[in-house]
Amino acid sequence: MDTQTRHIELVIQRLNQFNPENGNIGNFLGESAHILQTSKVKNETFLMDILAGCIEFKPLLDVVVSAFYSRDGKNCLLSERNLYIVVCYLAIFQLEELGLQEFGRIIKSMNAPKICKFLRFFFNRMNLSTWIKDEWNQIYASDYVNNWIKPLLRWQPKVQQLVVEFDDKLHRFSVATSKITKPKEFNLTIPNPRAILIPELIPHQEKTKPIPALTYKIPKLGQKLEQIKSKNRRKAEELLLEANMHQFRCAAPKFDHKNHIAMEILKPEKKFQAQKIKGKIDSIPVKLNATTILREGVLYQRKVEQELNRIEHLLRGARDPSEFLEWQKQMREKDLDQQLTEEECRRLQGKLSYEEAIVARQNCVRENQKKAEQEREMEEVMNHHCEQRQLKELKARQKNVQQVTEARKNVKQARMKLQKCKRQIAQEVSEESQEILARAFKEEEEKVRKRCELIQQIRAIEYVPSIKSKFVDLTQTPNHGVLGEMSIVELQERLALLKEAQKKAEEEKRDQITHEKYLKEQLLLGTLEQISVFREQMGRAATLKQEENKIKKPLRETIRKDKRILDLQEKIEEKSMQRKIPPGSSQNKSETFNKDAKRSWISQKRCKQEEHWRKLEESQKEHFKMLQHGFMSRELARKMAENEAMITGTSSCIVQPPHLVTKHHGNPSYGHFHRLTEGV
Template sequence: MSSSYGSLVKEAIVLLDKFGAGRQCLDDFIEDASNDLQDMDAQHKKFILDTVSGCIEHKKLLDIVISVFYGQNGKSLSRGDRSQFVIICYLATFVLDDIGFQRFSNIVKSLDIKKMHSFLSFFFANLTTWIQEEWNTIYDAAYVEEQWIGPLLRWRPEIAVLIDQLAVKISHGSQVKKAPIKTTEPQEFALTKPKPRALPMPELIPLQEKCKPVPNSTYRAPKETQIIEEIKQKNHQKTEELLYEANMKQFKCVKQQKSEHTKQLMSQIQKDLDSKLKFNTRYSSGEPSRNKNSNWSVKLNSAAILRQGALYDRHVEEELQRMERLTEGAREPSSFLQWQKEMREKDLQEELAKIERRRLEGRISYEEAAMARTRIMERNQKTAQLQKEETAQLMRRYAEKRLQEEEEMRDLVQQVAEGHKNSRTAKEKLQKFKQNIVKEVSEQKRELLRQALEEAQAELSRKFEIINEIRAIQSLPHVRLTIFDNTETAGHELLGEMSLAELKERLALLKEAQQIEQQEKREHILEVKQKKKKLLLEQLDTINLHKRALAHAAAIRKEKRKARPEVQQPVTQDEKLLALQKKLKDKQQERKRLKQIESNRAKASEQNTAHTVLNTGTHNEKSLGGKSWEELELNLERHIEKDAPYMVSQRETLMA
């Protein structure tokens, strides 16, 4: 029966590993496991499912013990054995009274003896110290002492005997491994009663192969959501920056300097004109680079060296062709390039004048819009003042009327409260009736639980009988013969059948042939590398030669350019631009005058509102007999919300 329970525990270990890897719902997992174990006996199936579900439900208590055990013995243990220790801890803590000590010892002996010995000695040595303290932090101390610590202490003597047996087996196994092989000696035949044959040592159960862990990408959130969130944050930050920039630069057009947008447009137009007029550039001498340290060494890879060498070769061919055309009588287009430069500067001046006119027109339209905005604000302020005066008059009318209605509502509330006192006696009777029903249901529940316990005990006794029968069958010896010859074949009569010695010889020859082939490949690769290195060195020499020639030509062009006088053409002023600038100044002066008038009006209106507030406050105090203005306002809002909840309160209208 020990091997049967060992196989059941292994099935439970596999299921617990699957649940830890899948992290799915417990009910769904148990249902799927029961469907997979349909061919198994009902009792064995129930034992496996109860063990797995119990380990998952008491995961917090079991993880406390297993985590510390791995912390102390983590070097000699693997993570794949964690489920094995969890199940043994669960059986010893929660199910030892139900299954009995004999079954528990058989289960422990069916697993790895050395690991079980170390775990049980660790668990029962620290049971009443830090393990009990950690469990008390999760559950009540009295409950832990009564349900778990007490039963384990009662089983401690039997567990100590089991631990000693495991230690003896471990020491015996080590001695058997170290003892030398003894030769058999013949003994004389004696007609005596033969001794009973000793039971053979149980074979070590092979460790379960490690399952391939599920990749992290299966349970990792998709990257698309994270990328979308990052893009949203960047866009939000960009909009905030643009809004701040727009708020800070909205009055920048008032200044006389050009805006950044205008400068960007001018530079873009200049680039477009240059790109359109850049034809026959190979005949023109470009401007040399202004970097003084132009001879700095740059590290190039092989591809860059080959590309640059091919480029210089193509330049050399083009230069040779140009020299051939010149010798045949062709001319360089120097006069055409001068006319091209003049036309380009003329177009640029016209484009700059157009941009300046557009800028001035935009500023004038902005000034006109600002003046129109001030006029609209004045009109809105007048209408708002009239609405405030009308609401104040309505509030004065309704204040006294609502106070009277409030007193009437108070009287009605008192009458209703007196009628509710009679309903308390009826509630007390109903509560007593419910308590009687609860007592009857609890008595019926106890009777059903007692019947279920009797059925479970009968089922358990029947299981004990079956276990004893299976254990007697499994105690029979097994005879195994292990004789193997390396030079003989398996005898399957196949065409390519070989013995182990022949197979090893052929593998050695194949390995030697592979080494020779690899050596030839290495030599070929070294030869190709040397050829490539030689080619790169040649290309580097040509590149350095061309660089020196280009630097010399650039220095000559720079000296010629310094000798030429620089010609500066002033920007022509247009009559339309002058007229627009004058109009803009007039609009700005008019807007300043409107702002001054508006500020004077605001000061005068503040003084008038202060006088009116003082006068209205004294008048209301006299008319309402000592009631403050705030109390009247709150009462009016309360009654308006009761009668018509869709109406806007007076405070909200004032805030608006």
């Protein structure tokens, strides 16, 4: 019994080691045959048949075992799966050869209750005739399946009887459970009662401080924030209501190109009314930084240059912008026409795209129908190919069965060949290992010899006496053969010289920095003086401008009344009076006299205004000269002189440096103040 269990356990172990994906079946069977020979098994061929059969009919046996685990064997271990596969193989293929008695002995040798449970499930007539048969038909041909199931149905009552016998024996020989021993209590002496403890004095608790009232009050800052939030929310809601009320006021305006142009022509031109700019004068003195001072000076110089460039540009002959405005109007009209044509094109393009989309959809439907027909044809072809492939697979399986049967016959020859090959390999490995060991032994001997020599040398060096004290000459060079070698004394002297040179360089740098600071301060002071002069001039210019604006206000009203307009108005009045009053009346003479007086008064007023404007222009020219003297370079001054000469028609003076012109008309400082024009 023990030998049978050991043999079947060997088969189960080999099945556990088998991996169909990585290993070859022929090599695996050869290895297992060699293992069985080494273990000196008597019925070697029987065990090899079981192993080969379990591998060959694995899908057939897996159907039964997996169904057992899913239904009756839910509490069984998965590690015992190969045990049930072996029992299933014996029941299907080896039951008639073994007989019922031998089959019963094998079951007794293994775990009897578990195997009985499996056999009760497998030899159920209902299971065999229904789902097991159907599952096997999917894997193998129906003829083979019928040949396997008929003997199983024939053996079914006998196997069921055998299972019942095993169950009875197990119940009969069940060991009676012994009574549980109940331990008795120890007879111990009763302890003395515990002494009553004296209660400790409870300490007097101090009164707790009351909670301050501020902890439960909401802080004022939070209340203010909530009030602000509520106000903001109300404002937002009001704005939202207004937006909802007037949301589609400008959503889709109807734009008519021709009417728009007509309305623009009929509309009277709006009068431009400029707002007064009240300049705030900062009387507080501000401390300026160096960068701000320089920046302001550059800014004022740039302003002067811009003003000069503007005047020069006007003198060269700048055009009136009316032509440009007319051209701009025409271009806008063209743009509007283009926009309208583009909108029409877009509309037509939208219609065209809609039509194209309908045609494309129809084409897409047709293509889909064609594709569906092609797919149906492809499915039919694929089904035909699958049927042919299944037939080929069946033929290949039959060939494999024949090959396996032939391989069983040639197992002994394969074993002999394997043994010979393994012996040869073992001899070669042993020879190689001996050679490697000999080499390693020689290498270790050489290492040991070298170590001994080194130890002897070190000991000899240790025995030699060493001189501890050594005289050092600081003036002597070491003579190591390095570039720039020197003694310690020379090195110290050189270091001292370097320190002195560094100190001198630092002092020079310090002097240079102080000199640069002084120059910078002088430059800043000069720029500040220039800025102050420029600001004074700008203030004067602003005051002059304010006076001009005050004077211009009554003049603007007279300018608006043009000569032609007044003449036309007078003529209209005359015509209306002539139409209303008959000729020969005395009133006509008085009216004509009043009109002549009015015209003479207007001409006198105009003469006064022209004189006033001329005086203003002269004062501005003088002011401009002062600015030029304070800020402009020589080239800018020359440009300005040429421009004014072109305006006034006078010749410009040549600007000379101060060192060349010392005396002129009794004025020694004439070279410093260059004159722009002779006529002004």
